[in-house]
Every structure is written in structure tokens, then in C-alpha cells.
Amino acid sequence: MSEVFDILISASFWAAVLRIASPLILATMGELICERAGVLNLGIEGIMVIGAFTGWMAVYLGLPLWGGVATAMAAGMLFGLLHSTLTVPFGLSQHVVGLGVTLLATSTAYFTYRLMLPEVTSPPKIEPFQPLHIPGLSDLPWLGEALSQTALTWAAFAVAGLVAFTLYRTPLGLAVRAVGENPAAVEAQGLSVTGLRMGAVIVGSGLMAVGGAFLTLSAFSSFFFEMVNGRGWICVALVVFGAWRPGKAVLGAILFAAFDALQIRLQQTDLGAVLPYQLFLALPFILSILALILMSRRAEVPAALMVPYNKGER
């Protein structure tokens, strides 16, 4: 057990936790905004793929790194527009549309990649975001190493703060929370249910795509198939885990990232020699399911989640 303890107090472990948590935080905030407005966005997995791909492609074709982030966000918002058009004014099944968007976005990314680079066997690399050097902070002994993170990681936490602030401290956030609870209340107060919901899905999808772009622009330096690898689904669960609250959802993302960082390191210990590595790979998911069961017991689900709103019908 002392090996586990050594891992848990090492700065490199916590640096990895923050790094792994970043794309999850970005995409979870995106999903949280959608669900708070009453729309389940299962397009998240595909939107993360399209974000990872378009962000990487833009930089590969010569844009600066932040240009890649902006490209990914725009691509995500485009798929958000598709999702919300089908689910909000047309009121189609949010499950079917979400899975459809995931399939469409994923195949579009893979297809375009193959069209662009038909001959390539090893994915070409770009120069990704580098850890920021913050005067004073970066020179601290343990903390300096743990907080040696790229600008996108800092941005992920800033986004979480901004989402929390907007939801709970501004009229816009109030309207978003209300439209996910009782759209009739929003309409009776003269606001547009369609506008709020579509806006939330489009902005949320943009954040999901930036979460995907984190993988190619910050964590790794190239795009390859299956790289999102279920992270979108994890984010859907993290929203439930966080009881639809940004702060708790960030904690959930950090917890999941910690399990993930831990399992890689556990594989290299004596335990890894005895137990099959698949068990370690499954560990974060098993622990997340347990945590989800414990945490979501008393969650206040947005009352109008997955309920399309038709004007004049009650």
C-alpha cells in the first residue's frame, strides 16, 4: 500500500490528474449547460471527435493554436445548431438525434481525415500547447510541478468558473435554469423557450468541441481514430454525478481523472505484475459507477429535461 501512497503524494500524479481532467471539465460544462436548459445532448461524443479533428486540422494547415481552438469551437457549434434545430423547434427524440449527431460527427471527422491524408500510416504531428511558466508559482517546490499546465487547462477551470457564475449570478443563467425546469414559466415571462434552448445547446456543443480539441492541441500532438474513446459518455455521467451543478461536476471530473491517472501508475507497480492490466483500465469506470450511485441519490434533476416544449399545448 505504501506504493499507492507514494503515487498519491507525488506532484507528477497531480499534474496528470489536472491534465486528464481538463477535456472532461470542458465537455462536462458543455453538457451541463444543455441539460440545465432541458436538452440531453448525446451528440457529445461525436462533437468531441469533430472538435479534436478540426482543431488539429486547422493548426496542421497553418493556423495558430488558438485559431485551432476557435475552429473546433465553431465546428462544435455547427453540430450544436443541427442538434438543437431537430430537438427544440421540431421536438424530435433527444436520444435518437443525439446518437445520430455522434455518428455523423465521428464519421465526418474520420472521412475528412482520410480524404486529406490518404497515404499516411503514422499520424502527422503538430506543435501543441506547452506548459505555462508562471513567475513565482512555477518555482515553488511541489506545487510548481503539479501546476505545470498548458493554457488550455487553465482555460478549462476558468470556463467552469464562468459557467457557474453565469448560471447562478446573471439573468441569462436564471433563464437557462428556468427553461430546463418549466418552459411554460419562461414563456409566461415573455422569454423565448426556443431561443434559450437552442442557444444553450449551441454554446454547450462549442465547449464540448473545445474539450475534444484539448486532446489534439494540448494532451497529444496528433489526431488518431478512437482517441476520444468514450470520454463524451463519461461527461454525460459526470453531469449526473455533479447533480447538474458546475462545482460538483468539476470535482467529479477530477475524481475520475485521479482514478485514471492512478490506474496507469498501478500497472507499473508489483500489483501490475499479478493482475491483468484490463482490470486497471476498468477501475476508473467501476469506481465512477459506484460514486455515481452514491452521489446521484438526492440529485435535483431539471424537471423539463428531455421534454420538448410545444407552444399552446399543456
Place this chain on the structure above:
Amino acid sequence: MTRETEAEVVLRLDRITKRFGALTANDAVSLTLRRGEVIALLGENGAGKTTLMNILFGHYVADAGGVEVFGAALPAGNPKAALAAGVGMVHQHFTLAGNLTVLENITLGTESLWSRGTAGAREKVERLSRDFGLAVHPDAKVARLSVGERQRVEILKALYRDARILILDEPTAVLTPQEAEALFATLRKATALGLSILFISHKLHEVMAIADRCVVLRHGRVVGEVDTHATNTAALAALMVGGELSLPRAEARAAGPVLMTLDAVSTPDRGATPGLKAVTLDLRAGQITGLAGVSGNGQTALAEIVGGLALPSAGRVMLQDTPIARWSPGEALARGVARVPEDRHHQGSIADFDLTENAVELARRAGLRGKDYQGLRRPVPRTRDAHSPSVRREHAEADPRPRDGVRPAYHSGKSAGPRT
């Protein structure tokens, strides 16, 4: 309450017509509301009152006719325009978000979405609740409020937006008599301050107590407009149903044997709704047993136990002196207990099934088999044209509302007509 007829006209409805398929919910309805006046809009369920109010507030668009507020035409189908023109509506089904606080529900939509919010909102809400006698805590979560408190929030919402015209859709349906009295006090304060009120109801004594004028709707048409002090409840009732009302007479009858007994039955509390506490009740053959009480005081729990949807946590239920061991809706139907639920849209019927299919489902549960179904189905003309004469005739025949000139032998005040 100002009585002079020269007072400023604040609201004018001009020949509003609205059809839903073959049903004409509003047929050229005209109405004038003056400053400081309370008008009661009377009519049975399905007479078209709620439809009219939804048109006025922009939830529906009228097929013909127009709305004028303070002399200016109100654009159709636009709640925001109605709010801006000073029309505030208190819906029968509250439009509040339960996850928000009272203050948040009130300020929702009143400030620019891109601003930081208005300073002084809390002070304004507190001042309004003092001035109009609407006691409610601004920071309370709406989900935890009682029905009466929620209604106060709805009224505060309208007042916060400086509404000059208040529309209340059956506001007392959900209130205790004490709460209703407090509501009337609030409304009197409002008219004293120059607000005008449209009060929708079918409770005649309330209308007599609060309204200056009554407009009576029947089958979507205005059938009468009378000053309250020049009429009485009997005359209003006759206008509402279209003929003299002969009230049912309860005749003394020899009580038959006891068919069902509830013996000290209790159920657990459900959130804020108390459960039953050792209720004992005999249901006898040939007798109607009435149950009085403000809604939310255990009626639902009792109905569920009788209908087989729930089991008591303590006490016994007996059918003809046999204690019930297995008790389920199917068992209840098979033993001859039928239940007409309060909310027929969500319980007791499957809206996507036709009448035959609904009846078969019920019959199957009650234990009917095979040939019992014969004769249940008869051909129903299917046509896309809802205005065709045959469909209109079918609608007219199926209309549960009393027809003009027909004297209803019995009127319950609640018919099975569509909610409009």
C-alpha cells in the same frame, strides 16, 4: 371600486373567435373592462373562458377578432407584448419554476439577459408584498411553497411588472376558504389602486362577493352581461347552463348493507401532503358518500386505497366483511370497484388509444374474456375534415354540456368536457 361608467376603458376584446377543429371555443366574444373594475367571466368548464384568456395573453392566436389594451391594438400571439402593455395573468396551472427562489421567479425575464441583474429588485418585491398583503419570503424555493403561497408569487410576478390589468384564471379552485378571503382582500387593494381585474370562475358566491359586473359564456358565446348588484346566483346559474337549474334533491333512503369498510386506515405522508390518519369509513349499498375537504388533505390517498392503487400502511380494508389480502387495480376492478380518476388525461385513459381500445383494456383487467367484447366496437366515421357535417353531429351528440333549452336534471359543476 369605481362604479362610474365613464371610467377609462383599459381593455377591449372585439369579436374574438377561436376554433379547435370542429369545436368553436370562442364565438365572436366581445368584452370591455374599465379602470378599477372587477369583471367576472362566468361559465361552465368548456365554455371557453380559459381559451379566451389564453388568446388575450398571447398563448393562442385568435382566428378572428382583436384585443385592445389602453386604446392600442395588442399584437396576436405575443405574451411579451401583453406583459409590456400591462396585462398580467395568473394561470390556473401556475407557471413557476420550482428549482428557483421566489425572487428569481419574479425577476425572470424582466431584465436584459446580458446584464448583471437589477439592483433594488428585492426591495420592490418586499414593498409590493407589503402593499398588497401578499406575504411570501423572497428567498424561499418555490418547490417548497404551498399552493396558496405559489399563487401569491404569481400575483407578485404580475405586479412586479407594473401590470394594470390582472387576469386570474379560476384562482380560488386551489385555495382554502381562508386563503380565498385573503386573495379577495388583495384584489380589493388592487382595484383601490386603480388596477382592473378579470376574474374567471364558476363559483357564484365568490363572483357575487368580488365582481362589479359578470359576463357569462356558454358554448363559446357571450350569453349575458349583468351588473352584480342587479342579479343573484340563481339567475347567473340559469345563464351559465342555459335554463333553470333544478338542484338535485337528496331523498332519504334506507341504507343497504355495508359493501366496503375502511378500518383505521393510515398512509404515510407524501412530502408536504399529509397522509391518512386512522380513517374509518363504511360504504353502503344504495348510498352516495360525499367527501368534503380542500384538495391536498388526503383525498388522493383515500381514492387510491379504495381503487386498489395503494395499500394502507396501517389499518384494514374490507370488502363485504372480508379483509382484502391481495389488492391491486386489477383486483379492484374484478371485485366491482371502479374509479374515475381526478386527472383523466394522465390516469384512467390512454389518450393515443381510441375509445374501444380504452374500454377493452379496462374490460380485460376486469376479467372479461373473448366474446364479451362483441358489440363493443361500432364503426366510427373517419374523415380528415373536422368540419364535415357528420363529424360535427358526432361532436354535438358526444358533447357532455347541457344543450340550450334542455333542463339538466343534475348539475355537478364539473363536467367531463374538454379543458379549453
